[in-house]
Amino acid sequence: MQRSREGWHWTPGTGLQAGIPSIAVIEPSQLIQHPKDVFDVIVIGAGYTGLTAARDTSTSGLKTLLLEGRDRIGGRTWSSEIDGYPYEMGGTWVHWFQPHVYRELSRYGMKDQLVHSTDYSKKHNFFTFKTASGDRNMSHEEEDSLFARAVEKFVNVDGNLGRTVMPFPFNAYWNKDVLKYANLSVAERIAQISHDLSSDERHAVEAFVLLCSGGTTENSAFLDFLRWWAAANYDYKTLLDTIIVFKLKCGQSGFAKRFFEEALASGNLSYSFNTPVARIDSSKGLVEIRTKDGQIFLAKKLICTAPLNVLEQIEFNPPLDQAKREAAALKHVNQCVKVHADVKDPEMRSWSGVTYPHNKLVIGVADGTTPAGKTHCVFFGCDANHMHADEDINQTLGAIKEFGPMEIDRLVFHNWSKDEFAKGAWVWYRPGMEVQYLEALRKRQGPVLFANSDWAAGGWRSFIDGAIQSGTEAALTVRQELRPGSRTSRL
Amino acid sequence: MQRSREGWHWTPGTGLQAGIPSIAVIEPSQLIQHPKDVFDVIVIGAGYTGLTAARDTSTSGLKTLLLEGRDRIGGRTWSSEIDGYPYEMGGTWVHWFQPHVYRELSRYGMKDQLVHSTDYSKKHNFFTFKTASGDRNMSHEEEDSLFARAVEKFVNVDGNLGRTVMPFPFNAYWNKDVLKYANLSVAERIAQISHDLSSDERHAVEAFVLLCSGGTTENSAFLDFLRWWAAANYDYKTLLDTIIVFKLKCGQSGFAKRFFEEALASGNLSYSFNTPVARIDSSKGLVEIRTKDGQIFLAKKLICTAPLNVLEQIEFNPPLDQAKREAAALKHVNQCVKVHADVKDPEMRSWSGVTYPHNKLVIGVADGTTPAGKTHCVFFGCDANHMHADEDINQTLGAIKEFGPMEIDRLVFHNWSKDEFAKGAWVWYRPGMEVQYLEALRKRQGPVLFANSDWAAGGWRSFIDGAIQSGTEAALTVRQELRPGSRTSRL
Numbered sequence: 001m002q003r004s005r006e007g008w009h010w011t012p013g014t015g016l017q018a019g020i021p022s023i024a025v026i027e028p029s030q031l032i033q034h035p036k037d038v039f040d041v042i043v044i045g046a047g048y049t050g051l052t053a054a055r056d057t058s059t060s061g062l063k064t065l066l067l068e069g070r071d072r073i074g075g076r077t078w079s080s081e082i083d084g085y086p087y088e089m090g091g092t093w094v095h096w097f098q099p100h101v102y103r104e105l106s107r108y109g110m111k112d113q114l115v116h117s118t119d120y121s122k123k124h125n126f127f128t129f130k131t132a133s134g135d136r137n138m139s140h141e142e143e144d145s146l147f148a149r150a151v152e153k154f155v156n157v158d159g160n161l162g163r164t165v166m167p168f169p170f171n172a173y174w175n176k177d178v179l180k181y182a183n184l185s186v187a188e189r190i191a192q193i194s195h196d197l198s199s200d201e202r203h204a205v206e207a208f209v210l211l212c213s214g215g216t217t218e219n220s221a222f223l224d225f226l227r228w229w230a231a232a233n234y235d236y237k238t239l240l241d242t243i244i245v246f247k248l249k250c251g252q253s254g255f256a257k258r259f260f261e262e263a264l265a266s267g268n269l270s271y272s273f274n275t276p277v278a279r280i281d282s283s284k285g286l287v288e289i290r291t292k293d294g295q296i297f298l299a300k301k302l303i304c305t306a307p308l309n310v311l312e313q314i315e316f317n318p319p320l321d322q323a324k325r326e327a328a329a330l331k332h333v334n335q336c337v338k339v340h341a342d343v344k345d346p347e348m349r350s351w352s353g354v355t356y357p358h359n360k361l362v363i364g365v366a367d368g369t370t371p372a373g374k375t376h377c378v379f380f381g382c383d384a385n386h387m388h389a390d391e392d393i394n395q396t397l398g399a400i401k402e403f404g405p406m407e408i409d410r411l412v413f414h415n416w417s418k419d420e421f422a423k424g425a426w427v428w429y430r431p432g433m434e435v436q437y438l439e440a441l442r443k444r445q446g447p448v449l450f451a452n453s454d455w456a457a458g459g460w461r462s463f464i465d466g467a468i469q470s471g472t473e474a475a476l477t478v479r480q481e482l483r484p485g486s487r488t489s490r491l
Numbered sequence: 492m493q494r495s496r497e498g499w500h501w502t503p504g505t506g507l508q509a510g511i512p513s514i515a516v517i518e519p520s521q522l523i524q525h526p527k528d529v530f531d532v533i534v535i536g537a538g539y540t541g542l543t544a545a546r547d548t549s550t551s552g553l554k555t556l557l558l559e560g561r562d563r564i565g566g567r568t569w570s571s572e573i574d575g576y577p578y579e580m581g582g583t584w585v586h587w588f589q590p591h592v593y594r595e596l597s598r599y600g601m602k603d604q605l606v607h608s609t610d611y612s613k614k615h616n617f618f619t620f621k622t623a624s625g626d627r628n629m630s631h632e633e634e635d636s637l638f639a640r641a642v643e644k645f646v647n648v649d650g651n652l653g654r655t656v657m658p659f660p661f662n663a664y665w666n667k668d669v670l671k672y673a674n675l676s677v678a679e680r681i682a683q684i685s686h687d688l689s690s691d692e693r694h695a696v697e698a699f700v701l702l703c704s705g706g707t708t709e710n711s712a713f714l715d716f717l718r719w720w721a722a723a724n725y726d727y728k729t730l731l732d733t734i735i736v737f738k739l740k741c742g743q744s745g746f747a748k749r750f751f752e753e754a755l756a757s758g759n760l761s762y763s764f765n766t767p768v769a770r771i772d773s774s775k776g777l778v779e780i781r782t783k784d785g786q787i788f789l790a791k792k793l794i795c796t797a798p799l800n801v802l803e804q805i806e807f808n809p810p811l812d813q814a815k816r817e818a819a820a821l822k823h824v825n826q827c828v829k830v831h832a833d834v835k836d837p838e839m840r841s842w843s844g845v846t847y848p849h850n851k852l853v854i855g856v857a858d859g860t861t862p863a864g865k866t867h868c869v870f871f872g873c874d875a876n877h878m879h880a881d882e883d884i885n886q887t888l889g890a891i892k893e894f895g896p897m898e899i900d901r902l903v904f905h906n907w908s909k910d911e912f913a914k915g916a917w918v919w920y921r922p923g924m925e926v927q928y929l930e931a932l933r934k935r936q937g938p939v940l941f942a943n944s945d946w947a948a949g950g951w952r953s954f955i956d957g958a959i960q961s962g963t964e965a966a967l968t969v970r971q972e973l974r975p976g977s978r979t980s981r982l
Binding site for chain 2: 061097098099100106109169265267457473479
């Protein structure tokens with residue numbers, strides 16, 4: 001199998017090694033038959049947004065060039081298959097309540113690929129809760145009840161669990177009352193309800209929200225969480241189901257590859273990996289792209305899918321508008337740390353835990369059983385008490401063992417904070433940032449469209465769903481403007 | 492505005508008149524530039540299934556011919572705008588948990604078209620419950636509590652509200668235990684729990700399930716209801732939200748027209764309305780279509796979207812396989828009667844009611860306020876105690892007034908039972924029929940594909956969502972087989 005230069009792999013025998021195998025790596029890495037042609041559209045970035053956009057434009061007859069800085073597709077979502085088991089480096093879980101991603105799973109006949117991350121049938125069937133209030137284990141029923149109670153207090157700004165202030169998750173400002181919470185941080189919201197939170201509840205809600213935001217309680221906006229909650233039908237169980245329960249047997253890269261292959265089969269897709277873009281010039285009639293290695297490409301339209309935290313690395317002429325520049329300089333807060341560990345004991349399959357706030361990893365959860373019979377666990381940290389998992393592997397192993405005694409046979413991870421094409425994980429805004437900049441981030445500049453889950457207009461912004469939505473919309477706009485294949489005039 | 496010959500309209504002044512205005516009527520009714528050409532694909536039927544299929548094939552460069560027996564698009568879903576108000580003749584409500592329909596609403600930028608059918612802010616804010624146990628009014632909170640309790644007993648076959656036997660709504664037989672209920676009728680399920688049902692609960696659950704099935708308790712399968720329930724997250728409030736709360740300001744035909752217009756703009760769509768198909772011959776290399784008026788068309792592939800209850804009206808050569816013929820002869824049970832009434836009193840806007848089992852209409856609910864300030868109510872009947880609303884308008888008016896005193900200024904409806912292209916409403920199987928025939932109904936026969944919400948493979952079979960899903964899949968299959976626009980060979 002191809003290997004990506006991205007990702008990290010550690011075993012006791014090999015030590016830490018850079019690069020992991022992945023079907024997301026595309027070979028040959030470049031296929032451009034007529035590089036001097038004017039393309040109908042150039043898509044920058046081969047994450048789900050760019051893959052969807054390039055698929056939809058190429059299959060509708062538009063000559064499309066897909067440029068990607070990495071050696072692989074998938075952006076912040078990709079999987080590595082090691083010894084027959086798929087490890088998800090980034091985006092993982094999906095659900096049929098996420099319309100855009102589910103429509104694609106259904107369309108590609110992949111619904112049977114959905115598997116359950118949870119299995120409570122094994123011996124170590126409990127939840128470890130180690131906080132400033134002490135250490136103990138509890139049942140998963142007690143865990144769910146504690147977290148549901150705490151999260152419900154957190155979102156209950158209106159006495160109706162958020163339903164009144166945000167009745168439409170996909171149209172978050174429908175009720176203008178919600179704007180009262182625009183500048184509220186997670187820490188400030190917790191302060192508002194602290195009189196009503198037990199110590200356990202406070203640790204539970206902080207750990208859970210930090211798992212979602214990847215930031216700190218001070219720099220994470222409350223509003224993003226309220227939207228997730230609304231999208232998940234104002235229900236804790238449904239929220240878990242939609243964000244951390246159902247993953248793909250074939251790995252996310254098996255899914256992403258379907259988009260790429262469909263685009264390729266159209267015969268209208270050219271592409272180049274390992275090709276970061278340096279400059280986008282739309283000051284003349286056509287859009288001119290200069291890559292970092294000096295290649296020049298021309299197109300009628302451009303769909304730029306660079307995420308918020310790296311948007312300022314591309315030079316634009318004319319420059320990005322003021323609001324986009326401000327948002328790109330501020331950046332979102334998600335510096336999620338995600339580490340996979342193979343744990344020797346197969347009975348750990350039913351385990352989960354929280355260690356907070358003292359530990360470098362906040363949440364751990366058993367996620368599968370490898371073909372070798374090990375328990376695959378996944379651990380999450382955030383910007384509060386951040387670590388770079390690759391810099392000190394003993395610190396990383398220690399953070400995992402803080403959850404409890406475990407014999408660790410393997411680690412796999414991707415350091416998203418150091419990733420030059422992401423500089424962070426899924427979007428989570430700073431207080432005030434969403435309301436101030438979201439519209440501006442979506443705004444096109446002439447022939448240049450900006451598409452990314454980071455500013456998707458749906459309930460599932462920051463999810464794979466938002467990426468597909470954003471790519472779908474951008475492709476439709478381009479198609480409507482270029483009208484491919486039209487052989488009769490419009491009636 | 493164009494008028495369809497379909498639908499009925501009654502006012503005290505005009506009496507009953509056939510035909511109502513609709514933007515779903517397409518003019519000119521035929522546009523075929525080269526009728527002798529071999530089309531890449533012919534799509535039979537311009538409901539959501541056929542519209543989606545024709546859009547996806549035509550926009551990907553395939554020469555597509557859309558044939559429709561009616562004078563309009565939309566099939567079992569269409570709206571009539573009368574005096575500035577959209578009346579939905581068939582399919583009406585949608586929700587963001589329905590992935591295929593919501594993906595399309597999002598893609599067309601129509602999310603802001605969603606409006607709430609319910610408004611509990613007016614004076615007549617109560618629920619009328621007239622059953623064999625007597626007549627009374629109750630609050631909507633009491634109504635919801637009664638119906639939720641009754642429906643939960645109905646679906647609770649596993650002590651876990653159905654979650655255990657049907658954990659995946661889109662893959663209904665994932666747990667084979669569910670097949671124990673394959674042959675169970677609604678009446679039989681009610682008999683199983685009758686010891687635990689109050690008289691109110693029994694009337695409530697029967698009325699509710701008959702609203703869903705349009706049949707009788709004896710001929711309606713329990714399994715269909717369990718799937719709806721699972722798709723709606725095993726929750727009564729979510730079930731209401733997904734099936735009867737959110738409709739489109741512009742009417743369903745405003746939505747359907749977007750599909751048609753996108754297909755037309757591709758320049759690859761030919762079409763002919765008022766063109767029922769008599770015969771489909773795929774015995775030679777190409778598919779030959781003969782219309783009832785004697786026209787012949789040829790294509791490489793055919794997507795037939797005729798619903799189950801009219802499938803046997805088309806002659807196939809080679810004939811439909813045995814299983815399809817059996818299912819088409821058996822037919823599904825939904826003979827839903829749906830009647831819109833403008834009621835003079837604007838305070839009725841907050842009302843709903845059930846009259847069961849003595850009345851010809853079972854459920855009524857206020858659904859909007861017309862520009863003239865009338866309350867628009869919608870009433871549903873079913874095959875139990877069936878009526879043809881057009882045959883005796885005094886009976887129809889009487890059935891409405893049985894819910895309570897109302898001054899009725901207008902009726903609008905479509906008689907789906909007499910409709911030659913539907914012979915019923917959305918699909919609801921007989922006990923045993925789904926498990927026995929579903930796979931067979933989906934099976935293609937050579938170049939002929941069968942697509943319809945009646946046998947869609949998702950959680951929302953029988954909904955608009957299932958239609959779009961089915962059309963999407965059929966178009967993708969055809970595209971993959973014909974590979975339009977391919978200019979390079981596959982890598």
